Amino acid sequence: xxxxxxxxxxxxxxxxxxxxxxxxxxxxxxxxxxxxxxxxxxxxxxxxxxxxxxxxxxxxxxxxxxxxxxxxxxxxxxxxxxxxxxxxxxxxxxxxxxxxxxxxxxxxxxxxxxxxxxxxxxxxxxxxxxxxxxxxxxxxxxxxxxxxxxxxxxxxxx
Amino acid sequence: xxxxxxxxxxxxxxxxxxxxxxxxxxxxxxxxxxxxxxxxxxxxxxxxxxxxxxxxxxxxxxxxxxxxxxxxxxxxxx
Numbered sequence: 001x002x003x004x005x006x007x008x009x010x011x012x013x014x015x016x017x018x019x020x021x022x023x024x025x026x027x028x029x030x031x032x033x034x035x036x037x038x039x040x041x042x043x044x045x046x047x048x049x050x051x052x053x054x055x056x057x058x059x060x061x062x063x064x065x066x067x068x069x070x071x072x073x074x075x076x077x078x079x080x081x082x083x084x085x086x087x088x089x090x091x092x093x094x095x096x097x098x099x100x101x102x103x104x105x106x107x108x109x110x111x112x113x114x115x116x117x118x119x120x121x122x123x124x125x126x127x128x129x130x131x132x133x134x135x136x137x138x139x140x141x142x143x144x145x146x147x148x149x150x151x152x153x154x155x156x157x158x
Numbered sequence: 159x160x161x162x163x164x165x166x167x168x169x170x171x172x173x174x175x176x177x178x179x180x181x182x183x184x185x186x187x188x189x190x191x192x193x194x195x196x197x198x199x200x201x202x203x204x205x206x207x208x209x210x211x212x213x214x215x216x217x218x219x220x221x222x223x224x225x226x227x228x229x230x231x232x233x234x235x236x
Contacts, residue, residue: 040236057235058170060228063212088235100236120236126214129235130170141171142234 007076008083011068013059015091020101027085032105036116044095046133047142053134055093060128064090067127075119076104080111084119088129121148162223166199172206172231185223192227193217205232 010027020039028035046052072084083105093099102120106112123129124145131142162185173179192208192215208215209228221227 059235060167060169060209060212060230063209063228066212124236125233127235128169128209128230128233130231131234132170141174141231144232145234145236 006082007073009069009072009076009086011065011072011084011086012088013064013090014087015089017093017097018087018089018101020087020098023085023087023101024103027083027103030083030105032082032107032112034107034109034112035103035105036109036112038100038102038116038120039098040100040120041098042093042095046135050133050135050137052095053136054095055099056132056134056139057088057090057093057099058130058132059090064128068123071119071122071126075115075122079106079115079118080108081106081115084115086119088123088127090129117148164195164221164223165226166195167226167228169228170231172201172203172229176201185221185225190221191217192219192221195221195227196229199229201229203231206230207232 024037042055044052068086072086076084081104085101085103087101089099102116104112104115106115132139133142163182164185165180165182167180168176168178192210196206196208207230208217208219209230210219210221210225212226
């Protein structure tokens with residue numbers, strides 16, 4: 001008989017810059033053969049094409065953590081992931097610094113990659129974070145998240 | 159008797175536009191939906207989502223004493 005499938009979640013908000021690779025190195029390895037990793041960094045250019053000095057990331061304390069866990073559990077169950085590592089910055093972020101780190105381990109690559117992709121899209125729309133762009137020309141709230149844009153379209157059969 | 163209250167919270171651009179982030183208001187005896195509360199507060203933006211007790215709800219959600227009601231502009235995280 002198969003043991004009941006377990007899900008290990010390590011989810012946290014970071015109120016100061018974090019280095020994603022040491023976190024990944026600590027997390028990576030273990031019982032599952034497939035891992036998908038994503039690091040999102042702050043762009044130096046804003047949504048109006050202006051130079052940026054910083055981003056300020058606001059969140060809804062309590063609800064943000066609750067939504068991250070709910071979304072992670074939902075997508076892991078849907079896609080078959082076994083372990084998830086997530087870090088998301090709140091407060092001030094400088095260009096080039098990591099805003100989000102997401103890593104997913106599963107038995108197979110499809111499970112790991114799909115969970116990573118879907119969870120990232122879900123948190124961009126359903127986890128209450130708001131970004132304000134700060135630059136020499138002033139500050140403004142980002143109006144909307146960009147859509148997911150695969151650069152090469154659907155995969156052709158091999 | 160303790161007066162029934164609602165805690166209201168605004169975030170990000172909405173908080174800056176309205177000039178407040180949190181306030182407590184009395185909840186009257188008549189049924190009140192989240193959408194009716196939004197209208198009473200004069201929050202006319204059409205792009206807001208509503209959370210009650212830190213969960214997303216539909217606009218016709220009935221509010222109860224002690225609820226925390228948050229109005230959220232479009233999310234831009236990740």
